[in-house]
Amino acid sequence: MVAFLDVTGMARWVSETGVEHVLADLVARLRADFRRWPEFDKRPRVASHSAVGVIELMPTADRSTYGFKYVNGHPDNPARGLQTVTAFGVLADVASGYPRFLAEMTLLTALRTAATSALAATALARRDCTTMAMVGAGSQAEFQALAFRATLGISTLRVWDTDPRAMAKLRANLAPLGFDVAVCASGAEAVEGADVVTTCTADKTNAAVLTDAMVRPGVHLNAIGGDCPGKTELEATILDRARVFVEHEPQTRIEGEIQQRPADFPVTELWTVLTGAAPGRTSEGDITLFDSVGFAIADFSALCHAYEATRGTGYVSEIDLVAEPADPKDLFSLLAPAMVTV
Amino acid sequence: MVAFLDVTGMARWVSETGVEHVLADLVARLRADFRRWPEFDKRPRVASHSAVGVIELMPTADRSTYGFKYVNGHPDNPARGLQTVTAFGVLADVASGYPRFLAEMTLLTALRTAATSALAATALARRDCTTMAMVGAGSQAEFQALAFRATLGISTLRVWDTDPRAMAKLRANLAPLGFDVAVCASGAEAVEGADVVTTCTADKTNAAVLTDAMVRPGVHLNAIGGDCPGKTELEATILDRARVFVEHEPQTRIEGEIQQRPADFPVTELWTVLTGAAPGRTSEGDITLFDSVGFAIADFSALCHAYEATRGTGYVSEIDLVAEPADPKDLFSLLAPAMVTV
Numbered sequence: 001m002v003a004f005l006d007v008t009g010m011a012r013w014v015s016e017t018g019v020e021h022v023l024a025d026l027v028a029r030l031r032a033d034f035r036r037w038p039e040f041d042k043r044p045r046v047a048s049h050s051a052v053g054v055i056e057l058m059p060t061a062d063r064s065t066y067g068f069k070y071v072n073g074h075p076d077n078p079a080r081g082l083q084t085v086t087a088f089g090v091l092a093d094v095a096s097g098y099p100r101f102l103a104e105m106t107l108l109t110a111l112r113t114a115a116t117s118a119l120a121a122t123a124l125a126r127r128d129c130t131t132m133a134m135v136g137a138g139s140q141a142e143f144q145a146l147a148f149r150a151t152l153g154i155s156t157l158r159v160w161d162t163d164p165r166a167m168a169k170l171r172a173n174l175a176p177l178g179f180d181v182a183v184c185a186s187g188a189e190a191v192e193g194a195d196v197v198t199t200c201t202a203d204k205t206n207a208a209v210l211t212d213a214m215v216r217p218g219v220h221l222n223a224i225g226g227d228c229p230g231k232t233e234l235e236a237t238i239l240d241r242a243r244v245f246v247e248h249e250p251q252t253r254i255e256g257e258i259q260q261r262p263a264d265f266p267v268t269e270l271w272t273v274l275t276g277a278a279p280g281r282t283s284e285g286d287i288t289l290f291d292s293v294g295f296a297i298a299d300f301s302a303l304c305h306a307y308e309a310t311r312g313t314g315y316v317s318e319i320d321l322v323a324e325p326a327d328p329k330d331l332f333s334l335l336a337p338a339m340v341t342v
Numbered sequence: 343m344v345a346f347l348d349v350t351g352m353a354r355w356v357s358e359t360g361v362e363h364v365l366a367d368l369v370a371r372l373r374a375d376f377r378r379w380p381e382f383d384k385r386p387r388v389a390s391h392s393a394v395g396v397i398e399l400m401p402t403a404d405r406s407t408y409g410f411k412y413v414n415g416h417p418d419n420p421a422r423g424l425q426t427v428t429a430f431g432v433l434a435d436v437a438s439g440y441p442r443f444l445a446e447m448t449l450l451t452a453l454r455t456a457a458t459s460a461l462a463a464t465a466l467a468r469r470d471c472t473t474m475a476m477v478g479a480g481s482q483a484e485f486q487a488l489a490f491r492a493t494l495g496i497s498t499l500r501v502w503d504t505d506p507r508a509m510a511k512l513r514a515n516l517a518p519l520g521f522d523v524a525v526c527a528s529g530a531e532a533v534e535g536a537d538v539v540t541t542c543t544a545d546k547t548n549a550a551v552l553t554d555a556m557v558r559p560g561v562h563l564n565a566i567g568g569d570c571p572g573k574t575e576l577e578a579t580i581l582d583r584a585r586v587f588v589e590h591e592p593q594t595r596i597e598g599e600i601q602q603r604p605a606d607f608p609v610t611e612l613w614t615v616l617t618g619a620a621p622g623r624t625s626e627g628d629i630t631l632f633d634s635v636g637f638a639i640a641d642f643s644a645l646c647h648a649y650e651a652t653r654g655t656g657y658v659s660e661i662d663l664v665a666e667p668a669d670p671k672d673l674f675s676l677l678a679p680a681m682v683t684v
Contacts (some may be wrong), residue, residue: 071438
């Protein structure tokens, strides 16, 4: 039998453990896995593009465990009551090839994306950060805010979104949790005085939700929404002023903000900063940019953490996904008892 | 909610419908989909190899539906009571990216592999076939036999396997269903007088379970087990005497029997025979070879057929795999009711 953590189970596990506690645990797990980056099988995600969106498979493996995530990105979905991104994932044993764990990953992807952003910020943002601008107040926003509070202590947010209801939703969700949330009238107003700027918008275009003039020295840019060929969020000249950090360089060249720059544009893989092999922030005045597109290893870490944390609890059920004939060479025996010939 | 056809549901659906009836329906569905081959997204499977086996993801899509299969291949599994191959698959809407159907595919892969073999044989084997040799009596064997009876009327089998218990199992399963099963003492004995030869063995090596001397003019070779780099079943010189048919040429060049021959070795894609664009068998004396490795489109066809045939029946259940917040931009609302902050 395969363990199954469904949406209800995931939501209950996260809520009852405490979402900031889960985020902090995920940051720790991600740090540990990013520090052993060379041990993982790394390949570009397998994307199937259509006119309205993309469906992707994101596999990776270490020596003992294989994992993959199914995820879609459909920017027009919210207009018809559907989510932009949904996901699920699977872990399997490398030794047997048998799947062991199936989990919803719509919630878990939001958590791992936020935890990865926070992990990067612990290495790249200034130590004295208090204020984060959030450009984009969609499904990812609350998770980012909580992850940055759990790791950097940020509790003041300045929000901008083209959808006023999304901003109102963000404030309604976060103010009761102790955040100071300022709803702004523009992106420029939101970034005023911010130590960290998170961009997380869904338009599938080369947009410039952040312009060069809005970026001041010392800021850390957490760029989440530019994650697909033809989909970027930053005015390109920002890249030339910033020190740019990425997850897996070959994938980010295709999908990240740096798709706006030549193939030899200098970037640093985040894992090398976390092992100490490469420097992160080098001065108070650095503009640091985490050009995040999401990589399979982060999903793997999140799935492993969720599996280990919920194993044997009431949050998971078992599903009958793998046929188990008594004689492994007699798969046909599963049909025999009731078989009708024609 | 996502519809879920688990192992029990799949086994019941197939048994209660009649396995030969399901196989015949699958052949028809496969024929229709192979005939519209250019409409599908085609790419090599995404394989993750380890010392003991392989785990693969096999995606494809047409304009409206996306599908993928997870499948492993671990030849040493039966020795420890596990199956060589297990699988599951998913269908999703291209328009929304939402998954719609999750199904076990260990049984369904066996059915679709047999149905694909039978489909190829209807185009490639002689009309007057009565006898099939089966080299390899593992999990796939009964399905092959039933698919060939359902389409070509073959009911005489000559079996060889290095494992006597596997041969006994095959006879015990098929004799009660009206097959005449001869258990042979060697591969050479099995192929004597056979009109079709099916090879389906699991060793992950360049084997020669069929040698050149065993192949006589007029025979159709249904080569199933050579499906992975370094894993072939036929003595290479057989290829030079045969007219070779494949599923998706770029994949078969890497994984099929033709990996033993140069990149310009002539092959014909099966779908072109089914549309009438290319000839199949041209004379009684042709040696035809279906160099099958399994392709994602066949899994897609099988998943679509299983989804349509079981939809709304008691064979399927629903699982809570996709988060559905009332406001699609408020994923966080799923956590709020019970959230505990730390």
